[in-house]
Amino acid sequence: MAEALWYNTPAKAWSMGLPIGNGRIGAVVLSDIDKETWSFNELTFWSGRSELSPKVYGGKAAIKEIQARYLGGDFTGGKLLAEQYLQPPKKNYGTNLTVAKIHLEFDQPSAAISNFRRELNLDEAVASAQYSLGDHNYRRETFASHRHQILVSQISTDSPQGLSLTVSISSENSDFAVANMGDALEFQAHALESAHSDGKCGVRGRGIVKITAPGGSIQVNNGKLIVKNAKSVFVFVAFNTDFRQTNNDWTSLALVQLKDAQSYAYEQLKTDHMNDYQSLYRRVSINLGNNESAALPTNERQSRFKESGFDDPSLFALYFQYGRYLTISGTRANSPLPLHLQGLWNDGEASKMNWSCDYHLDINTQMNYFPTEMANLSDCHTPLINYIESLAQDGKTTAEQFYGSPGWVTHVFSNVWGFTDPGWEVSWGLNVTGGLWIASHMIEHFEYTQDKTFLVEKAFPILKKSAEFFLDYMAIEPTSGHLVTGPSVSPENSFFTGDANDGEQQLSLAPAVDIVLIRDLFKFLIKAGSQLNTDAEFCSRLKDALSKLPPLKIGKKGQLQEWLEDYEESQPDHRHLSHTIALCRSDQITPRHSHALAESIRVTLANRQARADLEDIEFTAALFGLNFARLSDGESALKHVGHLIGELCFENLLSYSKAGVAGAENSIFVIDGNFGGAAVVGEMLLRSSNSEIDLLPALPSKWPSGFVRGLRARGNLEFDIEWKDGDLTVVTLKAFSPGYVTLHYKKYQVDISFDSLEVIRLSNSLELLSTA
Known part of the structure; x- marks a missing residue:
């Protein structure tokens, strides 16, 4: 049985559409009976612009003053200073935007249609729809070619009357224009919005929709392509932007891409696409068993999933391979940017609100790449590694201006314009290890590949500069002698100190997530320095600092402490579980070697699950699953990834964050659950560290x-x-x-x-x- 998502009902909404992509351009294909819509996106289509950090924003003196307040237990005074020195205003930050919607309207009596089926074939990376009209059959299939950098569709029928349809383009962007261009449509797009920028700055793009219709006629009328009585119809879409372009050559690139593609027959384009895609996809195969549910449409399987006790093993396998499909479709080795909050796609919801469709560095972007190495897609890590390099470069200014420190630092959010400063509210924006957390993917990439050239030329220099920042920035806690970070947050949680005058607090010294990440950083650099026989003096400093980092602690409720002190959680139902990465993303805690700490994470998970008001969203379910997999608790891991698939994914199995959480007005597509869920399935079958498997x-x-x-x-x-x-x-x-x-x-x-x-x-x- 082919690995596919399939349905016998039309797609009436974005959440039912099927995603395709080539690592730069993508679309969600909404196949209805008498029409089809492609919600079209491009990875670099961003509003906003590059803006410099403030030239003087406190620096070393301010940090020392703030740290002194926290070391003295003055949380209120420390927060006031942090707001003064570490809370820059939000400017033209920007967001990724949907480019356009491409509409295909078919001239046919929809009431007489039978045998409707639409599917996404994961092995071929082709979205299709087929149906019968009377005695004749109709088929549409669409894919995004990585080799040729275009979107391609074939619409065919065995009816002697052929096909008649109209193609048009629309967009929610205010600066968008469609013009006739011979037997094609040209569209100009400008990424403008006013929720995350001033509504005047953003990337410009140019696209072309081209049609050929053997046996039929094509008319161009008022921004529409009208096809009559064609034996088959071929649609080609090319689109490019001026992102990082130094001249205007990009404006003619769509024509070049279309000319190249049309020099091939459709079957050759499809074969080229499949050969390119399958060279990655077919590296892994999986079979977890089958039962009668496997024969049902995907939406029916999903609706029955929980009631069956998640007794549909091949749906778990499908979800794992869907995660791999989304990785290959969304982030190829030559992609200009890594996967953002919604991967390569965009339902438009996050872009309209305070979230932004950007790079969240306190779990979301990291989780996008959790399964990449394990799932035999190491090549797809490259765009993220390139992005980390740019963050390290841009983060030098932030380290200097805000902290008076060498090296580099990045916080909770970043964009395509080099934003590395603290977020615009200290309560969640002072995630001082956000950049280090994403840079830890360089450690993982080396551990999986053992690529010493990568270690020497990229990983070691960038990670060393991160370590230089933390060595300079951290302070000694005088009572314990421990090196501590701060002010910093445990994303995006808060606590009570025990002093009623303090109220709810977010900032503290040495939240556990900071120490976990810094300990792994120092240990990796010490080991790498020894292997490469380099930087002996620097590594000696790291060894000394490593010995002074505070240990992970177990709190009075038996839980792993999220903060340095055993503070009371003000939001015990919180969605973030950042401190548990000591188990699920590190080997600092393992059941085999640190049993008591491992059990404290089990208590942490139980405490969260016991909350009736738990912020139950996609990445939380994945984190539960990952932690239980690391605890060798397969039944609990299955329950949580099953909950993710069955109850935290739309009909198209794209994961979402529930309405009401973190200010979301609607349930919003966030792709990290797809990748986190795939990682859970993989971890249930194979777990590896540097010395044990x-x-x-x-x-x-x-x-x-x-x-x-x-x-x-x-x-x-x-x-x-x-x-x-x-x-x-x-x-x-x-x-x-x-x-x-x-x-x-x-x-x-x-x-x-x-x-x-x-x-x-x-x-x-x-x-x-x-x-x-």
Whole structure:
């Protein structure tokens, strides 16, 4: 059975449409019976502009004064100073915007249509719709070609009367124009809005919609393309912007792309597209079992999911592969930017409110790339790594102007214009490790690939500069002698100090998330410096600082402390679980090596789940699932990723944040749940650190038999795993770099050394079966 999302009902709303993309341009395809709409987007279509940080904004003296207040327990005075020195105004920050809607209206009697089916084939990356009208069949299929950088559609029929339809373009953007261009339509778009900028600045773009209609006629009338009695219709869309362009060559690029594409037959364009896409997608295959639900339309499977106790194993597998599909479609190695809050797509909701469709650096952008390495899509990490490089460059000014420190720093939000300053309210904007958190993906990329060129040329220099900032910025807490960050937040939570005069507070010294990230940073640089035989003096400073970082602590309720002190949460129902990354995104806490701390996270999760008013949104469900997978609790992990799929995704299985949370007026598409959910499924089957790998660590009872092939692990390793009746049958390890690792499966453990390109097969008791 092909891996596909499919439906026998039309798409009446964006939340029902099917996403396609090539890493730069994308569309959500809404297939109705007598019409089809493509909600068209482009990754660089942003409002706003680049603006400099304030030249003097307090600097070192202000930071020392603020830290002194917090070290002395003066939370109110510290916050007032932070608001004075660390709360810049919001200017022309901007947001990604939807470019346009392309409308196809069909001249046909919709009431007589039967056998309607629309689907997104994940193996082909093609969205299609097909139906019958009388005795004749009709089919539409659409894809976004990465090789040719255009959107392509074929509409065909076996009816002797052929096809008749009208194509038009509309947009919510105020500065948007459509003009006739021979047998094509040209559209000019300007990314303007007034919620996140002054309504006057933003990227400009030019696009062309071109049609060919063998056997039929084409008329261009008042910004519309009218096709009559064609045997088939081919639609081509090209669009480019002036983002980072130094001349006007971009204005003619759409014509060049269309000319190139039309030199190929449609079948060749499709074959080129599929070969390019499948070179990534087919690296991994997965089978978690099947039952009768697998034959149902996707929306019916989703609606029955919870009631069945999430007893639809192939829906979990589909969701995992959907996450991989969205990664490949949204972020290719040559993409100009990484995935934003909505990936490559945009329903327009976040852009209209205070959220912005941007780069949230306190979980969302990170989660977009949680499964990338594990899911054998390391190439797709490149746009994020390039973006981190730009943040490191822009963040130098922020480090100097706001903190008087060397190195670089970035906070809770960023955009495409180099914004790295604190957010515009200290209560959530002083996430001082936001940049480090996103930069930790450079650590992960190296751990998976063992690419020393990448380590030497990119990761080590950028991460070293981040460490330089924290070494200079942190202060000694005099009572304990610990090095602490601050003022900083634990995203985006708040607490009570115990002093009634303080009220609700957000800023503190050394929230746990800061210390987890800084400890991993220092440990990585020390190890890398030793491997590269470089920066010995600097690494010595890191070792000294590492020894002074405060330990993770267990609070009076048995929970992992979110802050340095055991403060009372003012929002115990909060959606963020940032401190739990010590378990689910680090090996600082593991059940095997730090059992008490691991159990404190179990208590933390239980406390949150016990809240009837829990802020139940997409990334929270994914974080629950990831933590339970790391606790080897497969039943709980399955419950939470099942809840995500069944109740926190639209009909098209794109994840969302519920209305009422964080100021959202409507349920808003946020793509991180798709990637977080995919990561949960992967972690349930394979868990890796730099020295240990666990096989089937959180296999639930509802996946008794199956296989996964092509999953990646740290150490530049690849695994094929098979199991039956709940037990491992055989595992194959493929090494792409020399090394050694300890493998664990249930009570079994084995230490394995391997050479590059060695293939090792092991039994269910981890006994050697063969090597090659």
